[in-house]
Amino acid sequence: MIRFTWLQFRLRASAALAALAAFVVVLAVTGPHLASLYASSAIAGCHGGTCATAAYDFLSRLAITSPYPIVYELGSGLILVTPGIIGIFYGAPLIAREIESRTFALAWTQSITRARWLAVKLAMTGLAAMAVTAVLSLSYTWWADPISKAVGLGGGYNPPFTGGRLSSVIFATGGIAPLGYAAFAFALGTAAGALIRRTVPAMAVTLVIFAVAQITVPLVVRPHLIPPDHKITTIQSAALNFGNLTATVVPGQPGAWIISSAALNAAGHATSALPAACAGATGLKAQSPGPCMTSLGYKETITYQPASRYWPLQWLETAGYLALALAMAGLCFWRVGRRVS
């Protein structure tokens, strides 16, 4: 069954594997030069406060040095969509196409039980999906290492090099999380195909559910995988977004992921409007609302995940997605075992 799965898989995987290999080659060719740019920049000899400036200079220059911005964005885009593509084009047809083209009657009447047929198909294709995503995400993480270091030093103000490791997109394209996404998307596609029994509708359902998961998890689930920390700080003009009084950085916690923040007035009520007394302070002296608000008794409350929780959050999210993938696989076994014809 392993050989037969490979025979069928080979037909449909060659184009995708070629595209992946091409991208890895691009990373391999441009990566060493990126590393040498980093090594020869002012970051190498920086200490204390000069590091942020050096990192800012490095990233500003990189943002206008072809091909780094485009490879950076292409890479993260590719890692974000690969699990979805796997789910849609390898998961959804796995069972649905056998039913649609009636070949299940051929496949399931060979001298091999259906459970074994499905186990081999799921395991081989699923592991291949995870391996492909792992190669992609690891090579990209290696390639982007100088950039993430510079962002970590506080130099990330120029697009596209802005987000820290815990920001939604960077988190989803680094570490081991993409493996979890790939396993989940593949199993989701397969289960959708087994339940709907038609390839194209199963593909559409896979796309919708996976997209919804990718949007809601960073917004709703990831912030609470570990109970977030809270902090009440003094108002610091440099760390405040005056439009709605949210915090832009957590004082003393570089790289922390801010989940929510608000200003508290002297009575302790949350507010998003600049007090009238301080409104006049804007305009000419843009930085002065901070001291003004502080003098009125305002403080800033911040809910956040510290940067040190990157790996615990990665593991938890990946484990969650793998558990969902196993549940989906279980659904496939149940459905196929009930003889879908």
Place this chain on the structure above:
Amino acid sequence: MNLVIDAAGLGKQYGRRWALRDCSAAIPEGKVVGLVGPNGAGKTTLLHLAVGLLAPTSGSIKVLGANPGEDAAQLGRVGFVAQDTPVYPRLSVAAHLRMGAWLNPKWDTELAERRIGELGLDPHQRAGTLSGGQRAQLALALAISKRPECLILDEPVASLDPLARREFHRSLMEVVATQGISVVLSSHLIGDLERVCDYLVVLVASRVRLAGEVSDLVSSHCRLSGPRRDASSLPANQEIIEESHTDRQSTFLVRTADPIHDPAWTARPVTLDDLVIAYMSRPTAPERTGRPTLKVMS
């Protein structure tokens, strides 16, 4: 007698609809069995239940004495050719044979290659580009090369042209002659089956209406025609399958083990075709009582 298919009270329900309901059938081993019935009679459902592609909703079915598809060994004992003979369109003929070899421990490589050679199929051709007849032959080659004890075919020739049908049946007869395995094949047309079958099962609305050796069935039925008479006047040992009347004349198709003695009748033999159509169109289980019992005086 050992049974290829032994079904008792078998039913399969999809939602609220019963595809097969309360079907009981005992099909003997060592025959070429034709399963005939109109579309929707439940033939495909019955055969899918027999190869384990479906699980019964009610009742039970045994194939060669075991539960269909219960393990790999049982799957290996039954060869199946599905309706419209599906194959993997993007895989070559040779790849299908490799699939067979990999997935069936009893695979007969020599037999498979010989069959493909005899059919003149190019091993490198993609199965999707084969003609309907060639595809059916490939499906048959795959089903027999796993060396099953019985072969089940679901309307294998329904979509083939007459020449391809004859070729397919010739291949099937060769298999039967050389391997001596039990065969069950279905069709909604008796014409597809009468040349190849020696046993016939007529299935109408999940019920077996008629089952038996083809030669017995033909010899135990005859068509009587003569002056107009009422059905109730026929002797009780003549089971009336079909009757038709004009003003002056009556024609009956009857089943009887005994010779026809009434001189008023002209008795003619029936064809298998007539017989099957008569049973298919017969209302369910007619009960007639109070008919005369005739005794042969000697």
